Amino acid sequence: MKGGVADLFERPSAGTRALLVHAGVRGEDPERAAEEFVELVRATGADPAELVVAAPRRRDPRYFVGAGKAEELRARVETDAIELVIFNHRLTPAQERNLEALLKCRVLDRIGLILDIFARRASTFEGRLQVELAQLRHLSTRLVRGWTHLERQRGGIGLRGPGETQLETDRRLVGKRIERIGRQLDAVERRRAVNRRPRRRTGVPVVSLVGYTNAGKSTLFNRLTGAGVHAADQLFATLDPTLRRMPLPGGSSLVLVDTVGFVADLPHELVAAFRATLEETRQADLLLHVIDASGPDGRERAERVNEVLAGIDAGHLPQIEIMNKVDRRAGPAPGVERDDTGAVRRVWLSARTGEGIEALSAALGERFETTGPSRELRLPPGSGRMRARLYETGAVLGERPCDDGGSIVEVRIADRDLVRLKADAGRTGSNQAASRRPRGEAR
DSSP states (O other): OOTSSSOOOOOOOOEEEEEEEEEEOOTSHHOOOOOHHHHHHHTTTEEEEEEEEEEEOBBTTTSSSSSHHHHHHHHHHHTOOOEEEEEEOOHHHHHHHHHHHSSSSSEHHHHHHHHHHHHHOOHHHHHHHHHHHHHHHHHHHHHHHTTTGGGGOOSSOOOOOSSSSSHHHHHHHHHHHHHHHHHHHHHHHHHHHHHHHHHHHTTEEEEEEETTTTTSSSHHHHHHHHOOOOOOOSOOOOOSOEEEEEOOOTHHHEEEEOOOOOOOOOOOHHHHHTTHHHHHHHOOSSSEEEEEETTTTTTHHHHHHHHHHHHTOOOSSOOEEEEOOOGGSSSSOOOEEOOTTTTTEEOOOOOOTTTTTTHHHHHHHHHHSOOOOOEEEEETOOOOOHHHHHHHHEEEEEEOOOOSSEEEEEEOOOHHHHHHHHHHHHHHHHHHHHHOOOTOOOO
């Protein structure tokens, strides 16, 4: 657009002194929403100088807020030496460019804010790939006229004529990088699927911890499994999924999964990029929905989590609500709450102090523990595969050797699971025997 505002404006570099803008939504608690917004901003390392709250109204297509409020923001930016303006809402690329042209400083929306937090928290190779993919997808819609030099053609000897503009070059490079990261994450997803197969074959139940960010999932995970997963009183402390075996009362066990926390208006770019991570949640047999019982908006945040679960096709999975942080409020004592049928519906506990952990462990044992008395199985020599499968499921209660080299194993396992394990061990043994046949031997 020749002669337009975008041609006269070079996108500025961002600082840390930030002006926050929150336009309320009807039906929400404005104080709590603004408080979470400030926490998100501080998680990026920015310095919140001031919070401006705009009344709920129809969104302006040019500046998101009305022209009068936009002029007010411009005056505050000039007066208070603001280097960055952050909106607690999703802005269109055009709104973001128009605001930067008016305010003469960098403008960031809620999506860019959350992406920046994820970029700071990502520590593993997979986590960094996922965050970079989400950032590139977000950036690809904001290249147009973000900087004036992008519209210029490259010149020089051999490059004159209908050359490629810098904008077109950047688009092409971003597209290639997105494709490359996508292939790498596809490989990660296939690797996770391969690792999941033994658990499925042996019937080991998988339980996934889900919940709003900073609800205490990682602290609970460490308490239940003894793992050393990083846990902190901050937003999105955990990004990468961690799996650990958790023993159950009676000798069996399950696999517990700690996953990334959710937040209101979680960017679609992040959900798409973290599909391999979220697959662990979709494949779970049970969800432990961790809720901060000490906050006034715990139920509202739980509903937001359920919306995200429905969006990733995990809304149908059975849940047990974990009302965490009971040590911070006066309310129900640690323990189990059941529904009309007698099934465990909710567990009140404190992951930090350990109160109620035994009640949760008993509830999980009640759900997954095999009922009925134990039995003895005689395993002949050479049945190491079957023996290994029994130990993988956590069904073995005891074992003693026999004179012929075999063993007698005391187990507690359902009949259907035992049949499946025998069939699986038989198939594996046949495949191994076939691979050991001399070349040319008849099959």
